[in-house]
Amino acid sequence: MAYQSLRLEYLQIPPVSRAYTTACVLTTAAVQLELITPFQLYFNPELIFKHFQIWRLITNFLFFGPVGFNFLFNMIFLYRYCRMLEEGSFRGRTADFVFMFLFGGFLMTLFGLFVSLVFLGQAFTIMLVYVWSRRNPYVRMNFFGLLNFQAPFLPWVLMGFSLLLGNSIIVDLLGIAVGHIYFFLEDVFPNQPGGIRILKTPSVLKAIFDTPDEDPNYNPLPEERPGGFAWGEGQRLGG
Numbered sequence: 001m002a003y004q005s006l007r008l009e010y011l012q013i014p015p016v017s018r019a020y021t022t023a024c025v026l027t028t029a030a031v032q033l034e035l036i037t038p039f040q041l042y043f044n045p046e047l048i049f050k051h052f053q054i055w056r057l058i059t060n061f062l063f064f065g066p067v068g069f070n071f072l073f074n075m076i077f078l079y080r081y082c083r084m085l086e087e088g089s090f091r092g093r094t095a096d097f098v099f100m101f102l103f104g105g106f107l108m109t110l111f112g113l114f115v116s117l118v119f120l121g122q123a124f125t126i127m128l129v130y131v132w133s134r135r136n137p138y139v140r141m142n143f144f145g146l147l148n149f150q151a152p153f154l155p156w157v158l159m160g161f162s163l164l165l166g167n168s169i170i171v172d173l174l175g176i177a178v179g180h181i182y183f184f185l186e187d188v189f190p191n192q193p194g195g196i197r198i199l200k201t202p203s204v205l206k207a208i209f210d211t212p213d214e215d216p217n218y219n220p221l222p223e224e225r226p227g228g229f230a231w232g233e234g235q236r237l238g239g
Helices: 002-012 015-032 045-049 069-087 094-115 121-135 151-164 170-191 203-209
Strands: 139-143 147-150 233-236
Touching: 015 069, 015 094, 069 094, 069 121, 094 121, 094 170, 094 203, 121 151, 121 170, 139 151, 147 151, 151 170
Parallel strands: none
Antiparallel strands: 139 147, 139 233
């Protein structure tokens, strides 16, 4: 019964969030079991472009370090905000969500050439958090029961928390920067006078990921689901 309940809960996770979270967990498990090493995964432009180790363009987004507090912290935030985005403003728009992944990954890889980061998964998580927070500006957050603030401040609170843990904030700044670029091009600029939609999901992605039976009249609600975790829990104002 427990297995069936766990399996059903797992299958209820939307597909992109399920695939990415699972890949991250399996990659970490493979490193813990010494089936592979982080040296086979990290971002190295020379090995990628001169030795054609193309897989590093993907695997550097999948490893969050050895199992411990930092890994669990990142996995919870990745699962939670990735799922809330996919079930909220990206509901019925799987291709657009995949395109956001590709666009964000491309920019981070490009910036990674100049900031000497070897793993970009944490920055990618911050990007997801940033996009969610900007799309839900009136949600009140509670962080570890200590801080109360509105959602747009969440990425900055996480950056401060990283600083307290002694981590480099370059990772957080990269995630915030890429998240802001995506949010501006997707949500802000097209609505400005004379603005146009620059980011257009390729039709091949729509053909692969979007299902034709989605209700065209569906208007997604903001991402209100708390996700079941107390870390960064949100509550809509007036609720």
